[in-house]
Amino acid sequence: MKFTDGYWQTLPGMSVLHPRDVADVVVGDAEVRVYAPTAPQRRRGDSLNRPLVSVAFDSPMDDVIRVRIEHHSGGVDRGPHFDVATGPADVKVTGPEAGSVTLRSGGLSARIGTGGPWDVTFEADGRVLTSSTPRSVGIATDAAGRTYVHEQLTLGVREHVYGLGERFGAFVKNGQSVDIWNADGGTASEQAYKNVPFYLSDAGYGVFVDHPGRVSFEVGSEVVSRTQFSVPGESLQYYVIHGPTPKDVLRRYTALTGRPALPPAWSYGLWLSTSFTTSYDEETVTSFVDGMADRDLPLSVFHFDCFWMRAYHWTDFTWDPATFPDPQGMLDRLKAKGLKICVWINPYIAQRSALFEEGRAGGFLVRRADGSVWQTDLWQAGMGLVDFTNPAAVAWYQGHLRRLVGQGVDAFKTDFGERIPTDVVWHDGSDPERMHNYYTQLYNRAVFDLLEDELGPGEAVLFARSATAGGQQFPVHWGGDCESTFVSMAESLRGGLSLASSGFGFWSHDIGGFEGTPDPAVFKRWLAFGLLSSHSRLHGSSSYRVPWAFDEEAVEVTRRFTTLKHQLMPYLAAAGVEAHQEGVPVMRPMVLEFPDDPGAATVDTQYMLGPDLLVAPVFTAAGDVDVYVPAGTWTSLLSGAQVSGPRWVRERHGFDSVPLYVRPGTVLAQGARTDRPDYDWADGVTLRHFDLPEGHRSVTTVPAVGEQPTATFVVTRTGQQVRVEARGTSAPWAVQVEPMGDRAAQGVTVPAGTGEVTLELRRD
Known part of the structure; x- marks a missing residue:
């Protein structure tokens, strides 16, 4: 939110206090606490009737500095809190000396001025990353007496800011005002399903605001030379995270907030949905599945959207008996065709659901202050909301999912999670304002944990819409309700790029768009985009998304890019492992x-x-x-x-x-199969080498599938020779050199087993 009217004045009814001088510094072995009055201290009497701001600096891990700003510290902390990890931290405090005290963590330092106006400088590699200047920290009070704390960190010339979760406007956030507040607003406005209070700067750092409720960001939009962030209340905690590269920042940010689980290999294949409000039964579903097979279109997952359950009953986890009279038999028949099954769920319990009274009586639904169940008619008539702060409610909800997994369901589309009220009482006493965004973390974790428990590690995967910081741990996320136009296709990509800049490793979107029906051109262009994403789903609202519903060329395009994606699985799987181990996303902004x-x-x-x-x-x-x-x-x-x-x-x-x-200098691993994503990627793998420079040496890893070993290929170029050494594979493999200027491509197939081969580059 904004506090000022231009540069000189505050907004009407708003008063803002700023730290002026440093009155005292308390130095510990690994922390610094500064006490700063909000008015000049010229004589002893100036300490009376004056607010004092406390600012503490410490470090949870190397190259990360935590800052906590407090005014009044006697409030009740009701939670919830982000799960923030700690790690090894080489922390050193020096000073006070020469007018400053410095806290260093790894290669990142915070230099706090102890004489003169307020001044904190964050430095690394001998250069200033960003600073907190005399008017940066503010304790604000509005006309109604509500308090806020803000910080403003400086922006440099040509510095760009990215992230803040899934945002569908301009990818670069400079000049924007962004509120971190989850909303079901589609993809065409400033609202977003996945709000993350973290921004990434290309100046070598990132900032994570450790507040799960509403955080307001003014990125060069209140003061054009600063990024401001503010929260309601009396305290503000944030982390400055050093890079130096943007990927390094994401590695450290995800070390703090969690890295994504590794999705199962089958999830990379094509998902096909019933769509939302279309008419369907088992005959319809079977016609789609068989139609894909008849046209030689590989399909990995079939998804049942909302109306697998009866209208007005969402969510009761019961198949509509009129539409699906034999759900177990249907699922068995689909799985016999080699398909995985996903079904739609949400965290709401409609009043007509058989589970509503059960949830009310058990205390599993969120309540109002008078003890009544919170209810609304928005979405499902009279629906309540599962209270995931109650362990018994979590077990109750998971129990119904467990029954579905027992029927053969492999994944859940965890829809919604954004429409979370603030006029309620939570089982664990959480602050409703802070719980609004955080609810989705509890919701997705409950479902993901159930899948891991039932199916085993490495087999759990969601198709989730809402998220906040830390939500990247529970992939996959999709972009939400977009229109079926080229413009919406582009806005969906911007949302995915912003989400990737916020630490999310795996991302998808509705191929062809959700609202309306795309014309064949939009659908076919979206197919290439969707099948060159980490995860790929055909889904719509009121119309089917089977390719032959558009034209025969759409069938050919679907086949071309689905089979290409399957060939690329050794490469894509390695990128997925990198996302899982390091927090670097599969789909990456160019920066x-x-x-x-x-x-x-x-x-x-x-x-x-x-x-x-x-x-x-x-x-x-x-x-x-x-x-x-x-x-x-x-x-x-x-x-x-x-x-x-x-x-x-x-x-x-x-x-x-x-x-x-x-990219030039690439060794690209391509698989031997085009019919499915989950095969032994090292068996018959082809290594394609593109424009390798003199002296090149690289290691290409093909991840393991199931019981198969991981295969490693060491590639070097010396002069006109390219040498490939294989390790850890018992399968045959091939090597090929792509055109290198005026040099001709070559290829050779290597027999099964670990070995090596050298190719001689020749001119045309």
Whole structure:
């Protein structure tokens, strides 16, 4: 929120106190606490009737500094709180000396001025990252007596800010006002389903505001040279996270808030849905599944949306007997076709549901202050809300999911989780304002934990809509309710890029859009985008999304990009492992891979799929697309054509094509199968080498599937020779050198077993 009227004045009815001088500094072995009065202290009497601000500095792990600003500290802390991890921290405090005291954690330092006006500087590698200046910290009170605490950290020239969760407006957040408050607002407004109080700067740092409720950000929009963030109440806690690269910042941020679980291999395949309000029964479902098979379209997951249950009964976890009279038999028949099954759920219990009275009597539903169950008619008539702060309610809800898993359900689409009231009383006494955003964390964790418990580690996967900080631990998330247009396709991509900049490793979206019915051109362009995402789902609102409902070319496009994705599974799986182990997302904004390229800083119409594949979705029916190509010679994976950067390139593509470029110096592992994503990726793998420079050495890892071992390939180039050494694989593999300037491509197949091969580069 804003507190000032221009630069000089506060808004009417608003008063703001700022720390002026440092009155006292308390130094410990690993922390510094500063006491700063809000008026000049010229004589002893100036300490009377004056507010004092306390600011504490410490570190939970290397290269992360925690700052806590407090006015009155006697309030009741009702929670909830983000789960923030701690780790090894090499912390050193020096001073006070020469007018300052310094707390250093790893390579990051906070230098706090102890003489003169308020001044805190965060430094790394001999340079200033950002600063808190004399008017940055504020204790504000509005006309109604409500208090807020704000901080303003400086922005540098050409510094860009990203993240803040899933945001569908401009990818670069400079100039924007953003409230961290989950809402069911679609993808066409400033509202978002996944709000994360973390921003990433390309100046070498990130900032995480440790407050699960409403956090207001003014990114160069209240003071153009600063990013302001504020929370209601009397205290504000935040973390400054050093990089130096954006990927390093995400590694440390996800070390704090949690890294994503590794999704099962089958989840990377194509998901097909009934869609939302369409008419369907087992015959319809079977016609879709068989129609995909008849057209040689690989399908991995079938999803049943809301109306697998009876209208007005959501959620009762019971198959509609009129539509699905034999649910167990149907699921058995679908699974016999090799499919995984996903069903839709939400955290609401309709009044007509058989579970409503059970939940009311057991205290499993959120209540109002007078003890009555909180209810609304918005969405489901008379519905209540499961209280996931109550362990008994969690067990009750999970028990019904357990029954579905026993029937053969493999995954849950955890819809909603944003419409959380603030005029309620929670079982554990949590603050309703803080619980509004945090609720989704409890909801998704309860479902994810149930799946892990029933199916085993590595088999749990969600299709979740809402999230907040830490939600990345429970993949996969999808973009929500978008329209079926090229404009909405682009806004969906911006939402995914912002979410990736906020630490989320796996992301999907509704291919073709959700609201309305896409025309065939939109659908076919969206297919390439969707199947070159970490996860891929065909889903709509009032119309089916089977490809032949559009035209025969849509069938061909679906087949082309589904089989391509299956071939890319050794590469995509390795990117997924990186997301799981390091917190670097599978789908990456260009700035994450090219932080030193000014041309990449603002690009929001393309992305890197893993570290080495550039994808530029086509947002026009005619196929015209502008692609930003970073430095080097890039090779089209689809055509073999080459283009050199850094520069913008305009291209035209048919519906069966998309700009898909391989980064120079890449060793790309491609699998031998096109019919499914979950196979032994090392068996028959092909290593394609693109424009390897002299002296190149790299290690390519093909992750294990099931009981198969992980395969490792060491690739080196010396002069005209490319040598590949395989380790840990008992399967056959191949090696191929792609065009390198005027040199010809070569290929050789290597027999089964660990071994090595050397190729001689020849000129045409």
